Amino acid sequence: MSFSKDSKIEILNTHKENADTAFAFLSGLFHAAGEIEKNGQALKAAIVTDLNELYPVVNELAHTLYGDYLELDIEDDYVINKTTYYRITFPATFAERLLKDIGLLEITNDGYHLNWGIDSNIVCSEETKISFLRGAYLGCGTSSIRLSEVESEKTTSGYHLELTSHSHVFLTDLAALLVEFNILSKLVERKNLFVLYIKEAELIKDFLALLGADNSVMALSNEMIIREKRNQINREVNCINANISKTVDASMRQIEAINVIISTIGIESLDDQLQEVAFLRMANPEESLDGLLSLSTLQLSKSGLNHRLNKLIKIAKELK
Numbered sequence: 001m002s003f004s005k006d007s008k009i010e011i012l013n014t015h016k017e018n019a020d021t022a023f024a025f026l027s028g029l030f031h032a033a034g035e036i037e038k039n040g041q042a043l044k045a046a047i048v049t050d051l052n053e054l055y056p057v058v059n060e061l062a063h064t065l066y067g068d069y070l071e072l073d074i075e076d077d078y079v080i081n082k083t084t085y086y087r088i089t090f091p092a093t094f095a096e097r098l099l100k101d102i103g104l105l106e107i108t109n110d111g112y113h114l115n116w117g118i119d120s121n122i123v124c125s126e127e128t129k130i131s132f133l134r135g136a137y138l139g140c141g142t143s144s145i146r147l148s149e150v151e152s153e154k155t156t157s158g159y160h161l162e163l164t165s166h167s168h169v170f171l172t173d174l175a176a177l178l179v180e181f182n183i184l185s186k187l188v189e190r191k192n193l194f195v196l197y198i199k200e201a202e203l204i205k206d207f208l209a210l211l212g213a214d215n216s217v218m219a220l221s222n223e224m225i226i227r228e229k230r231n232q233i234n235r236e237v238n239c240i241n242a243n244i245s246k247t248v249d250a251s252m253r254q255i256e257a258i259n260v261i262i263s264t265i266g267i268e269s270l271d272d273q274l275q276e277v278a279f280l281r282m283a284n285p286e287e288s289l290d291g292l293l294s295l296s297t298l299q300l301s302k303s304g305l306n307h308r309l310n311k312l313i314k315i316a317k318e319l320k
Helices: 003-014 022-033 054-066 092-101 126-140 168-179 201-211 214-264 272-283 289-295 302-319
Strands: 034-039 042-049 073-080 083-090 105-108 111-114 141-143 161-165 186-190 193-198
Touching (some): 003 141, 022 042, 022 092, 022 126, 042 054, 042 126, 092 105, 126 141, 126 161, 214 272, 214 302, 272 289, 272 302, 289 302
Antiparallel strands (some): 073 083, 105 111, 141 161
16 A cells, blocks of 8 residues: 555554544535536435545444444546546535534525535644544545665655645645644646645655655655665765766876876886885776775875876876
């Protein structure tokens, strides 16, 4: 399963809404994944989701709020990219009452009016605000985060969690609600949808922790450690490779200069120290300055050895 689905199932398995928070949870869920249609004089209400584990939870909440006689239906609705979506349908005789109770429906002399903003009467406490966010995430939240199955496996996905909706009002209110918990998000429009997204890993962890997905928070923390370790290793390897490249480039210039000297005035024309440095470099083309020093019998410092190698290059330039 994906990190996104794992986190949702964890929320469903570890947190049970009570009578005080159930309306807020259902309100968040309907705002995020609700499908409301007018059928003559009646309303039809359903939740469309790819999370079939949601059905028993919603069904139990309906029993808690309205009695055991109420039974919801679930059916396979459609398949997109091999993902099955389910429709959880509420009885038509009950839909109007439910939508009013969760702050989505107003009835006036002009008829039905849907309120896609977040009703402050529904989210009137910290507990109900969190339950609303929980329902919203289960309904329209997703994450592109891919966890490394093993430490050596490389994943290129970034840290990204988003909630999508056709309602700009809903996501604007949702962003304001997140700010109350110090979670900053950004709202953009994408292909006839509005997207509220969180990009920072620490904020994603804060969001999931707020919803009660502690195991997912731990998994994300571990992933951050693995990626940081991998990035550190990559930086070290890149640094080593860069140093090797510099060493090879310098060595090639030095060997080229020595060959010029050999083919023109002869290496025996150099003083003893320069001759030994030249022979040392020719015999060890891949060695760094430190490596050459360890092989040399000359009492030279690193800067002294480098000075003599540069002197060989200077002599060769003058001979060309």
